[in-house]
Amino acid sequence: MTAGGSEPPRLLIRGLSQIATPAGTAAPLRGAALGEVDVVEDGFILCEGGRITAVGAMSELPALRGEVEELEGTGLSAIPGLVDCHTHACFAGDRVEEFALRAAGASYEELHAAGGGILSTVRATRAAGESGLADALALHRAWMVRSGTTTFEAKSGYGLDRETELAQLRVIREAGGVPTFLGAHAVPPEFSEAGAVAYLEFLIAEVLPEAADLAEAADVFLERGAFDRDEARRYLVACRKAGLELRLHGDQFTESGAVPLALELGARSIDHLESTRSAGIAALAASDVTAVLLPLSALFLGRPMPPARALADSGAVLALATDFNPGSSFSESLPLVCSLACTQLRLAPDEALVACTTNAAHVLGRADRKGRIAPGFDADIVLLGAEDWRYLAYHLGGPVVHTVVQGGEIALAGSA
Amino acid sequence: MTAGGSEPPRLLIRGLSQIATPAGTAAPLRGAALGEVDVVEDGFILCEGGRITAVGAMSELPALRGEVEELEGTGLSAIPGLVDCHTHACFAGDRVEEFALRAAGASYEELHAAGGGILSTVRATRAAGESGLADALALHRAWMVRSGTTTFEAKSGYGLDRETELAQLRVIREAGGVPTFLGAHAVPPEFSEAGAVAYLEFLIAEVLPEAADLAEAADVFLERGAFDRDEARRYLVACRKAGLELRLHGDQFTESGAVPLALELGARSIDHLESTRSAGIAALAASDVTAVLLPLSALFLGRPMPPARALADSGAVLALATDFNPGSSFSESLPLVCSLACTQLRLAPDEALVACTTNAAHVLGRADRKGRIAPGFDADIVLLGAEDWRYLAYHLGGPVVHTVVQGGEIALAGSA
Numbered sequence: 001m002t003a004g005g006s007e008p009p010r011l012l013i014r015g016l017s018q019i020a021t022p023a024g025t026a027a028p029l030r031g032a033a034l035g036e037v038d039v040v041e042d043g044f045i046l047c048e049g050g051r052i053t054a055v056g057a058m059s060e061l062p063a064l065r066g067e068v069e070e071l072e073g074t075g076l077s078a079i080p081g082l083v084d085c086h087t088h089a090c091f092a093g094d095r096v097e098e099f100a101l102r103a104a105g106a107s108y109e110e111l112h113a114a115g116g117g118i119l120s121t122v123r124a125t126r127a128a129g130e131s132g133l134a135d136a137l138a139l140h141r142a143w144m145v146r147s148g149t150t151t152f153e154a155k156s157g158y159g160l161d162r163e164t165e166l167a168q169l170r171v172i173r174e175a176g177g178v179p180t181f182l183g184a185h186a187v188p189p190e191f192s193e194a195g196a197v198a199y200l201e202f203l204i205a206e207v208l209p210e211a212a213d214l215a216e217a218a219d220v221f222l223e224r225g226a227f228d229r230d231e232a233r234r235y236l237v238a239c240r241k242a243g244l245e246l247r248l249h250g251d252q253f254t255e256s257g258a259v260p261l262a263l264e265l266g267a268r269s270i271d272h273l274e275s276t277r278s279a280g281i282a283a284l285a286a287s288d289v290t291a292v293l294l295p296l297s298a299l300f301l302g303r304p305m306p307p308a309r310a311l312a313d314s315g316a317v318l319a320l321a322t323d324f325n326p327g328s329s330f331s332e333s334l335p336l337v338c339s340l341a342c343t344q345l346r347l348a349p350d351e352a353l354v355a356c357t358t359n360a361a362h363v364l365g366r367a368d369r370k371g372r373i374a375p376g377f378d379a380d381i382v383l384l385g386a387e388d389w390r391y392l393a394y395h396l397g398g399p400v401v402h403t404v405v406q407g408g409e410i411a412l413a414g415s416a
Numbered sequence: 417m418t419a420g421g422s423e424p425p426r427l428l429i430r431g432l433s434q435i436a437t438p439a440g441t442a443a444p445l446r447g448a449a450l451g452e453v454d455v456v457e458d459g460f461i462l463c464e465g466g467r468i469t470a471v472g473a474m475s476e477l478p479a480l481r482g483e484v485e486e487l488e489g490t491g492l493s494a495i496p497g498l499v500d501c502h503t504h505a506c507f508a509g510d511r512v513e514e515f516a517l518r519a520a521g522a523s524y525e526e527l528h529a530a531g532g533g534i535l536s537t538v539r540a541t542r543a544a545g546e547s548g549l550a551d552a553l554a555l556h557r558a559w560m561v562r563s564g565t566t567t568f569e570a571k572s573g574y575g576l577d578r579e580t581e582l583a584q585l586r587v588i589r590e591a592g593g594v595p596t597f598l599g600a601h602a603v604p605p606e607f608s609e610a611g612a613v614a615y616l617e618f619l620i621a622e623v624l625p626e627a628a629d630l631a632e633a634a635d636v637f638l639e640r641g642a643f644d645r646d647e648a649r650r651y652l653v654a655c656r657k658a659g660l661e662l663r664l665h666g667d668q669f670t671e672s673g674a675v676p677l678a679l680e681l682g683a684r685s686i687d688h689l690e691s692t693r694s695a696g697i698a699a700l701a702a703s704d705v706t707a708v709l710l711p712l713s714a715l716f717l718g719r720p721m722p723p724a725r726a727l728a729d730s731g732a733v734l735a736l737a738t739d740f741n742p743g744s745s746f747s748e749s750l751p752l753v754c755s756l757a758c759t760q761l762r763l764a765p766d767e768a769l770v771a772c773t774t775n776a777a778h779v780l781g782r783a784d785r786k787g788r789i790a791p792g793f794d795a796d797i798v799l800l801g802a803e804d805w806r807y808l809a810y811h812l813g814g815p816v817v818h819t820v821v822q823g824g825e826i827a828l829a830g831s832a
Contacts, residue, residue: 096807146815330812349515349516393515394510396745399559
């Protein structure tokens with residue numbers, strides 16, 4: 001069957017204590033279905049040609065002829081490869097100095113106003129050049145794999161000029177990521193006099209045409225001090241016309257009309273929502289826009305958590321992501337996101353798993369191939385170093401990720 | 417110089433981007449000194465016979481004759497081996513089921529009342545036997561080393577009978593830990609009718625005489641539903657008479673008189689303090705009792721954080737620890753504690769470092785040998801996989817620990 005060449009060989013993972021996967025095959029899961037995880041005990045997973053071809057109990061394992069690579073799963077459990085649907089992982093430099101200042105009392109907005117914040121990463125990213133950026137993303141990507149992330153989205157938005165925005169999108173694509181065009185992340189210094197609208201005109205005229213060929217979606221930072229609702233609409237409408245799916249950073253610090261705009265434009269997602277109140281929750285629950293929650297960012301900034309339980313109970317579509325970036329969430333760890341989901345967001349482990357697998361894949365338009373351990377899905381699998389898969393959330397900050405399989409091949413070998 | 421046999425060879429760590437260590441040689445550091453960290457750039461550390469013999473800038477590195485093992489530190493930074501002064505790491509089983517129930521809405525006290533909580537770990541620990549317990553602690557110890565912990569305290573308190581309490585203390589000693597006798601952790605089922613006082617009489621008469629030879633300190637869980645102030649006093653006074661240092665779990669859920677009792681008895685520390693108010697803070701500030709803060713436990717239980725900033729500003733002696741245990745803090749990660757210190761407790765990275773190195777060593781009576789990178793101190797060193805040592809706190813949930821040196825030997829090799 002595995003005729004050879006560059007084709008990955010068949011891989012059999014056997015003797016797994018548990019295999020946990022979102023129930024059924026539909027996506028997204030919402031309402032009562034958000035917490036539906038199927039668990040097979042003492043199970044096997046068979047992968048072939050980069051896909052999963054069979055999953056079941058060891059007692060049902062068929063006889064396999066021909067060459068099969070075997071991975072012993074005794075003492076381990078399996079979950080789908082994690083899907084990080086909101087990162088800013090393509091950046092150069094760091095913001096450790098700003099982190100230390102904030103710990104000593106300065107606020108995020110104060111640091112931003114003082115020329116720190118996003119613009120300090122813009123300077124470092126512009127200076128890195130495309131190969132420097134590729135090196136930085138490769139390092140960040142390696143961290144993500146160690147944390148069990150096999151599919152990641154990453155945004156531009158640290159270039160804010162034509163050359164660097166496009167370089168970011170190319171670098172993300174080449175690293176296997178899902179690129180999102182976030183030109184409207186902040187107004188760069190070159191446009192500080194001309195203003196936000198002039199900058200958006202520039203983006204739409206000069207960057208979007210090429211960005212639309214590289215990216216899958218567009219995103220905007222709708223927030224006091226960034227872009228307002230009218231500006232966001234103008235940018236997003238142009239991006240939609242250019243063929244991009246739409247996403248929004250909304251309600252992070254203030255409730256600024258992002259939810260109504262997301263619904264008006266039929267966006268795929270609205271992300272953050274730390275400040276969203278009951279009307280926004282009800283509106284999202286009645287829509288197909290996914291609420292992407294980023295608890296690491298709330299923790300990192302010492303801010304209130306988003307209203308996850310209310311969103312879940314009202315039936316909104318929920319996803320969880322890291323928001324990995326150097327300023328407000330220097331963390332690539334979806335296991336830690338799951339721990340925060342269970343301890344801070346009042347979500348059950350099953351709900352957390354669904355939210356960072358199939359529902360996150362849904363945000364990226366990949367729920368037919370990613371985020372489940374089931375025949376026909378990509379062979380992206382995380383083996384946890386514990387018999388109970390819920391250690392993913394339970395073992396806070398611990399070495400839970402043991403082995404990572406990506407496209408049927410071992411991307412990280414037995415490390416826990 | 418390194419004549420051989422079992423003597424560790426000389427070890428030179430060279431080219432380190434930064435070496436960060438609590439300033440001076442006095443312990444504990446408090447008040448303004450809490451944030452005093454000395455940093456050497458482009459430095460070396462020389463270890464000999466298990467101790468640090470020289471630290472300085474590479475430009476001052478003397479010529480070394482004879483056999484020297486070299487470790488290249490380029491791109492890395494060094495901090496003292498971390499000291500975890502409050503853990504319950506000697507336990508069998510887990511409480512993942514309870515974790516999932518709590519995520520779904522049950523409170524810690526409800527789970528405890530329902531026969532979950534501490535007593536479920538007591539059942540598993542009694543059943544494990546001494547060799548089973550040793551195996552469990554070995555696993556937990558390996559996790560701790562991966563997180564950079566080179567000195568750890570661990571408590572009994574999951575036996576609550578003579579045999580298992582003493583077995584816990586032996587297992588902790590044999591694993592190189594600092595044992596604390598926590599017989600007064602909960603009232604075991606055998607004494608549920610006779611009551612708390614009868615149980616304490618039993619502990620004092622039947623367990624303490626031998627426990628006092630195995631442990632260095634005694635500890636008590638002073639809390640509504642556990643032991644009250646008079647019961648705690650009776651137990652602690654007997655333990656002090658038997659030669660043990662004193663510690664208390666206090667003010668975790670309710671302010672129950674633990675601070676005045678700690679001061680009255682001259683305890684080494686009072687640990688938790690999530691519920692301590694201004695009078696307690698002022699009393700601690702005027703004392704030599706160390707306030708041991710456990711932010712992972714507050715996070716894990718979704719409870720308020722302890723008043724760290726007020727304690728620090730008032731001049732109290734602060735230490736940070738994990739509280740690693742299966743029920744209320746299933747985490748062995750002091751790097752994560754440092755991240756929470758900077759994002760939730762409003763401590764600067766320098767204050768966090770001092771609090772989990774020299775100040776934690778002070779709680780364990782080892783500040784003359786542990787918690788600093790300076791000549792004469794034990795060669796316990798953590799190399800971080802970043803040029804700036806503050807990644808320890810900044811890289812939230814990331815693979816910050818690269819290499820761990822313990823007693824001059826490599827306990828964990830280049831992993832980040």
